[in-house]
Amino acid sequence: MYGGSEHTRKLMDRYKHQQHRMQSPAHPQSGVAAAAVNERCGDAVELTVRLEPQPAAPGTGSEISSKVLEMQHHTVGCSICQVSADFLCETAVGRTLDELTELAGRVRNWILTPAAGTSNEPSASPVPEFPELELFSEMRGKKSRTRCFLLPWEAVEAIPR
Amino acid sequence: MYISDANLETIRADFPILQRTMRGKPLVYLDNGATSLTPTQVIEAESRYYTEYNANIHRGHYEFSEQATVAFDDTRQLIKDFLHVPDDGHIIFTKSSTESVNLVAYSWARKFLKPGDEIVSTELEHHANLVPWQAAAQATGATLRIIPVDENGHLVLDHLDQIIGTRTRLVALSAMSNVTGYMPPLEPIIAAARNAGALIFLDGAQLVSHHAVDLRRLDVDFLAFSAHKMLGPTGVGVLYGRAEVLDAMDPFLYGGDMIQSVYLEHSTYERLPQKFEAGTPNIAGVIGFGAAIRYLQGVGMEAIEAHEHRLLETMLQEAAQRPFMQVYGGSNPARRGGIFSFNINGVHPHDTGALLDSQGVAIRTGSHCAQPLMRHWNIPGTSRAVVYLYNTMQDIKRFFTAIDRAHSLFAS
Numbered sequence: 001m002y003g004g005s006e007h008t009r010k011l012m013d014r015y016k017h018q019q020h021r022m023q024s025p026a027h028p029q030s031g032v033a034a035a036a037v038n039e040r041c042g043d044a045v046e047l048t049v050r051l052e053p054q055p056a057a058p059g060t061g062s063e064i065s066s067k068v069l070e071m072q073h074h075t076v077g078c079s080i081c082q083v084s085a086d087f088l089c090e091t092a093v094g095r096t097l098d099e100l101t102e103l104a105g106r107v108r109n110w111i112l113t114p115a116a117g118t119s120n121e122p123s124a125s126p127v128p129e130f131p132e133l134e135l136f137s138e139m140r141g142k143k144s145r146t147r148c149f150l151l152p153w154e155a156v157e158a159i160p161r
Numbered sequence: 162m163y164i165s166d167a168n169l170e171t172i173r174a175d176f177p178i179l180q181r182t183m184r185g186k187p188l189v190y191l192d193n194g195a196t197s198l199t200p201t202q203v204i205e206a207e208s209r210y211y212t213e214y215n216a217n218i219h220r221g222h223y224e225f226s227e228q229a230t231v232a233f234d235d236t237r238q239l240i241k242d243f244l245h246v247p248d249d250g251h252i253i254f255t256k257s258s259t260e261s262v263n264l265v266a267y268s269w270a271r272k273f274l275k276p277g278d279e280i281v282s283t284e285l286e287h288h289a290n291l292v293p294w295q296a297a298a299q300a301t302g303a304t305l306r307i308i309p310v311d312e313n314g315h316l317v318l319d320h321l322d323q324i325i326g327t328r329t330r331l332v333a334l335s336a337m338s339n340v341t342g343y344m345p346p347l348e349p350i351i352a353a354a355r356n357a358g359a360l361i362f363l364d365g366a367q368l369v370s371h372h373a374v375d376l377r378r379l380d381v382d383f384l385a386f387s388a389h390k391m392l393g394p395t396g397v398g399v400l401y402g403r404a405e406v407l408d409a410m411d412p413f414l415y416g417g418d419m420i421q422s423v424y425l426e427h428s429t430y431e432r433l434p435q436k437f438e439a440g441t442p443n444i445a446g447v448i449g450f451g452a453a454i455r456y457l458q459g460v461g462m463e464a465i466e467a468h469e470h471r472l473l474e475t476m477l478q479e480a481a482q483r484p485f486m487q488v489y490g491g492s493n494p495a496r497r498g499g500i501f502s503f504n505i506n507g508v509h510p511h512d513t514g515a516l517l518d519s520q521g522v523a524i525r526t527g528s529h530c531a532q533p534l535m536r537h538w539n540i541p542g543t544s545r546a547v548v549y550l551y552n553t554m555q556d557i558k559r560f561f562t563a564i565d566r567a568h569s570l571f572a573s
Contacts, residue, residue, distance in 0.1 A: 012570065041511065041527050042541030076541065078511035079571075148511060 007135045014135075015079040020089035022048065022074045031070070036155035038147060043077035045085050045152045049159055051097070065098035065161075078148050080139065085152035091130045097159060103127060104153040111149055114141025162464040163471075164550060172460065173551050175200040186521025189556045194339055194367065194500055194547035195525050196389045199453075203392055206452035207445045218444055219418060219435075233444055236451035237434075240399060243454050244384075245375045251407055253400040253434045254442050258366040259289040261385035261400035262333075264437060265362060266293035268410040270331065276302030279328040281359075283308040283316055283345075284537060285338045288530040290364040290385075294333055303330070308350075313491040314341045314534060318349055325353040331360045336368035340529045340543065341490025342473070342500030344368070351380050360406060366390055371469060371498045371549070373462035382406050393453035394446040400437070407433050414439035457550075465550045469499030472548040472557055476501045479561050485568050489543055499548040502529075504540065505564065508571045513544040516570065520563035 031050035037043070051066040071092040073085040092100055110126035115137055123140065125133035139145040164172070173179050176198045181188055190198060216226040218233045240252045255261045270280070280294045284307055298305040306324050309317050316334075325332060332354040337344045347363075354361050362383040368374060369384070370391035376384065383406075388397035412419055412430055419439040421429040430436045457465070474494050480486045480503060489502040505513055514526035527542040528535045535542055546560060 042532075042535065078509035078515075080511070081509075145511075145515070 005138070007138060011079065011083055011135050014083045014086060018082065018086045020072045020086050021082070022072045025074045032160050034155045034158035034160070036151050036158060038077075038151055040147075041077075043081055043148065043151055044075070045077065045081065045155045046074040047085075047089070047152070047155045047159065048072045048074075049092075065096035067094065067096050068092045068100065073152060075152070077151065080136070080145055080148040081151050084136070084149045087130070087132055088152045088156070090132075091127065092156075097161060100156055100159075104156045107133065107153055108150060111136065111140055111146050162461055162467060164460065164464050164468040168460075169468075169551070169553060173553075175202065175456075176551055177201060177204070179551060183521045183523065184519055189522040189552075189559050191546035191548065191552065191556065191560060192523045192525045193390070193549040193552075194529070194545060196395065197370065197392050197549055198551065199394065200392055200456055202456055203394065203449045203452045207394060207449035210445045210448050217441055229444060229448075232448045232451070233442075236447045236454070239451050239454045243458065244369070244401065245377045246401060247377055247403075249404045250376060251402055251404060251434045253402065253407075253437045254447055255398040255400055255437075256396050256443065257398040258364065258385040258387045259293075259398070261383075261398050262289055262293045262362070262364070264400055264413040265383055265402075265410075266297040268413045268437075269360075269406065270294070270297035270303075271300055272411055273409075274298070274301035274303040274330060277328060278303040278330045279306050279326075280304070281306045281308065281325055281329055281332045281334075281354075283334050284310045285314055285316065285340065285343070285345075285531065285534050286333075286335055287339050287364065287366070288532070289366075290333055290335055290362075291533070294331075304328075308334070310534065310537060312538075313343070314338060314489060314537070315343055315491070316345045316350075318346070321349060321353050325350070325357050325359065327357060329354065329357040329359040331362060333362040333364070335364040335366075337365075337371070337498045337500075338490070338531075338534075339367050339500070340502050340531050340534055340545065342367070342498040342502075342547075343490050344496045344498060346496070347379070355380065367498060367500070371462075372466050376401065388446065388450040388453060391453055392456055393450035394443070396443045397446040397450050404433060407437070412436055412439065416440050460550055468550060469548050469552075470494060472552055472554070473497065473499045473501060475554065475557050476546070476548075476560075479557070483561075483564070483568075485572070486564070489538065501546045501548075502543040503546075504543055505568050505571070508567055510542045510544045512571065513564075513567050516567040517544075517560070517563045520559070520566065522560055522563045524560075 025046055031048045033048055035046045050070040052069050071089040073089055075082045075085045106126045115123040123137040125131045178198050214225040214228040216229045218230040237252050282291055282294055294305055308324055311317050360382040363381045365384045365386040369386040382403050384401040386399050389395040416439040419431050419436055421431055477492055480488045485506045487504045510526035517524050525545045
């Protein structure tokens, strides 16, 4: 990440100017909370999500997946973990929880798969409408950092339905 | 005794990996606490076994098997000489320090501990010298008691008599913290353990690789260490133990090479140390370890210790000039091995490690298998640089240049 590339510069810039970071854990009234912790390194991501209640789907008797109105994070972790969390909060808005879970799966597969060609070659974002993920392409398939990147996305699974 | 600049150049030339680059830069290897580099002499000794006399030990009646057996047992004798093992002491080969701890936690603790008994360990231990005792205590109904640490990660020994007492059966502690390099004063702890009639298990994974050890003057029942932290191959550990205690223990693993007679219903076991060496061991690794010990003896452990101390003093002095650095273990180089744990204010250890990696500097980051100590300091982890005989002042200079770069990148 620190090879002085354009990607590095943009990631560092975002790290220093995060858009959705809370300085302290959220008040319970701010929304529903979800957390993920990496016990091995002590990193922790806490998401606070404001959801739009959806009407019950006709004929099913159950509520369909709620849409995210706002998401913020409180992250104790490295720069990769924090920027990943900040991007997650940005891309989550306007998506339903089902859509977000599907997206998290796609992102997970992408980061865990080594990039084709030379490792430093940028590879396209797995989410076409969210090209910023390309900034992490140097880390694809590299065990030392993928866990840091994925921690916020693992918290998505813990969002109460 | 010290390592001269000329000797240092000769030493460095023996380590092929030091001729390589990492991230396009000459390698500065400071992850010696995790594993040390391997000199040509060790690589060639292992290679010679496979190319010249590859055979199993102790059982073949042919030239190469005898040659392999002699080479294997030579290492055992080398270790005995290296550590001045007393006459009643035995050297048992395992696959790691971790296995050495587990051997005792199974074969001694589970046999002899009962409810009401106590094991004493400390807050600074590597998980390998804590978790096996937790499990042994749970299995036997014994209680695990802990000697706490102060803000520097040094043991608080003021109330030792309230922790080590008549119920204590074993005291298990590290001779040198793998996080801070702190070397606890062993004398009062050993004295308290002996007064209580307790056994003493010493985790020497960091001590033995960096310091001269004389077991004639160190009154312990067990000592564990690993070859790969002292120039040897991976997959070879050692357990030193006293015959009286080892004889009373049951075998750890059962099978070939550890038996005398086998009947369908029962078996009798070999004498020490074979009783604890079931199955084909890492023969090539043990032979390579012998070459590693010869190498360390050639340089001299006192010279290595003095060399590391000089590097550590420089690191502590450099750190003192950088108010943005937090150093763990205190600033006093006395009673301390060549381990330097730190954080850069506002920079996560992962980021520090990644940035140093981009500068060709290899360090370790994280909890260092010492989560209770990290919890004591309320930090997610540290960055850790550990020096060894082949490190230079130039390495230290490049290390601090990379730290300054990490700080400026994140602070600006």
